[in-house]
Amino acid sequence: MAPGLPTAMDRPHFIGIGGAGMSGIAKILAQRGAKVAGSDAKESPTAEALRALGATVHIGHAAEHLADDATCVVVSSAIRADNPELARAAELDIPVVHRSDALARLMDGLRPIAVAGTHGKTTTTSMLAVSLTELGLNPSYAIGGDLDAPGSNALHGEGDIFVAEADESDRSFHKYAPEVAIVLNVELDHHANYASMEEIYESFQTFAGRIVPGGTLVVNADHEGARELTRRLAGSVKAVTYGESQDADVRVLSVVPQGLKSQVTVDLDGSELTFTVSVPGRHYAHNAVAALAAGVALGIPAAELAPALAAYTGVKRRLQLKGEEAGVQVIDSYAHHPTEMTADLEAMRAAAGESRILVVFQPHLFSRTQELGKEMGQALALADASVVLDIYPAREDPIPGVTSELIIEAARAAGADVQAVHDKAEVPAVVAGMAKPGDLVLTMGAGDVTDLGPRILNRLAQK
Template sequence: MRIAFPDEVPPAEQLGTVHFVGVGGAGLSAIARIMAQRGVRVQGSDARESAVIEALRAEGITCFVGQDAAHLDGVDTVVASTAVREDNPEIIAARRRGLRLWPRSAGLASLMTPPITTVAVAGTHGKTTTTGMLTCALVGAGADPSFAIGAEVPALGTNARAGADPVFLVEADESDGAFLHYAPAGAIVTNVDADHLDMWGSVEAYEQAFDDFVATVGRFLVLNAEDPGAKRMAERARAAGLQVVTVGFDPGAADIAGTDLRVEGPTTQLQVVMDGETYQLDLLVPGRHYALDALLALAAGRALGYPVAPLVAGLGTYRGAARRMEYKGEAGGVRVYDSYAHHPTELAADLAAARALAGESRLVAVFQPHLVSRTRIFGSQMGRALSVADDVAVLDIYVAREDPDPQVTARLVVDAVDGPPARAIGAVAAAPAALAASVRPGDVVVTLGAGDVTDVGPALLSLLETGGE
């Protein structure tokens, strides 16, 4: 469901009681947390119980399970997730009562009012990791920023917090155009790789949205010099008067460069060259793409005026985020990781990291395509990206906010896998047993996708621990 961004966004403190429809999601839970910590009266609802709902309740936020018009009694403002449908009873009630009904982006924007300095992290891939890394870097430099991140970050203990300093670090989502409304002082663009074409309609429109986003930035822009889409923004941004900093792995092409990159098991090491100085950076996450995210975070921290050495030390405390190659456990000699990757580029990056983790062991990829529209467009590319695994299992499409299409199924992905055995294994509920019957001691299993495939890993580990009973 799409809700128009309002013409005027008052500060959160002027919104009265705020109700979040879909509060268990990463985006709305982050906004609810920050508002509550700033003294705003907040509550929310979601379709089911979850660890996030339990945590919000423990923080004093009222959370209902199920949607009911009665939940809006005494409410002034309703903020809704894009995953919510038009026929949701709370949305219907909000419209009938004439309540302020906002999209997620407006709720987040209400937290950015002056004197806050906002830094927005945008891009097709890597937003969550880069925002988490930037937050850890600033904390390492002695800062206490506010932050809103699209997943829980273990090193921070949460996905969002209202800090004491007037700096706000936000993950800026392009999927529904939200990032066009923030007007940040500074921004990072990790990459521009066509996605969410159900929203934007064409590759050209998607790329134009990033140009429009950059036009809203006030002071500085950090870009990935290795990504053509991000790199092309540099000249235009400089002409607009922005301070532009580029990062990459070529010292001749980037202002801040990584060299001597080494990925060893679950860690990554590199040298950082900037301003004629060299710094050693040791990361607790595996993969070249994570090293690039760290360079972006370091550049933004320096643009905010923090010294390099403590920023580097702070980056060394980052140890991943929920669903970003998250280690779920080991049972029966099988290690299980979970990844939010759902775009071909993300699949390729995380599977490269998984291959490094697996070493000589067998790598089993369990993928759940996300959205019918995305699978229709990118299904073949998804299958090719999965081909680096030794065994591939593909679940039914997680349709989310869309409706099923009998012409678009998991077979589009399975049939494009080239090399390893690949099979469609149906619904999430059937996956743990099917995997338990086929995995071997020593295997590394990676579950991939933005839907409920995240439930498969723990269920598989439970079956392996009990011998399938």
């Protein structure tokens, strides 16, 4: 049975409660019986989903939103020091708890699987959550994206397994003590927090060192960064590797595209096992193999878990079909790092056949664009044509000289057909003018570019 509610978190207040990570923790606490409250910048389906669970959600940030009887204030790294609710917490001497510490407390007494890596965390965590639920194991889970409805990014289950997405961006994954940890890949990202690959490796080594005695690290044998991490750990933790490499413990023998699905065959302990992955793309197939290896490390029979993985049919913003109008399909992608962009575009190319792929790309963060703008532009060369928006700043202030033009120049240098659109309101008409029946349109990025999908569909319907 799952543990009860930590006493200090029976009346929590969340600043930024609508965020992907924050809302999941709030949802689980509400389901465990906590009196949850919080604030967010704007109304959202997630806010409504939290209210349906009994949470009080204020819109906007103001000192009076924080109740005097709150037992703690939960924050993420995105909350600035001058937030009025944070200042009020200091006045009232209410403890401030980082999101990662709150999540770590929720995992106490359970068997955690923590999914880490520069890319693929949300998908792999979701695959585990769905497949373990399919097997009747009633896991708890906290995911960085919604499965099938607003607020479906987290659940308090009655089983003893807790599946969590482990965020390396601010080193918060150092707080967890998993029984099984997955490392999908290790690349340089989050440039505001990491100055070099050496710092990235050190951070992932710390994460791996948090695995409980007798636990297992599941690590990608095909990715050089992950292999380097394994070498650095040098037997200090039990490691199970997966991938297409000859020396992988769980070896991928084949990934056969079947429309928007894949058939995957692996060699596991000398026996071949074939199963279906219900989303397109080789990288998603490999994520499923990572989930399979993690489940087996936890003691779940592979022959039962493999077919259950087919129950996963996607998560919002991960190549999610938004609709079709005038013969044009609009698909939403969360990809914002060049590796993710390349993987999603290659997956769509494999599934699209002769169809054209048009991309609406919104760069995310000035620091990421400064470091990886050239590679983003090169990735866009895989599309038939692209529209590039201005940079979505999120938590960052502008950096002089860093604009979307860095990406556009690199894309054109790579032979891409690309144009800048500075006003998002103009995008639906621009895309409708470009698109022809049979085309696929991808809205791509981690910002609010996702909002353009329905608007593009509405404009296409007018053609």
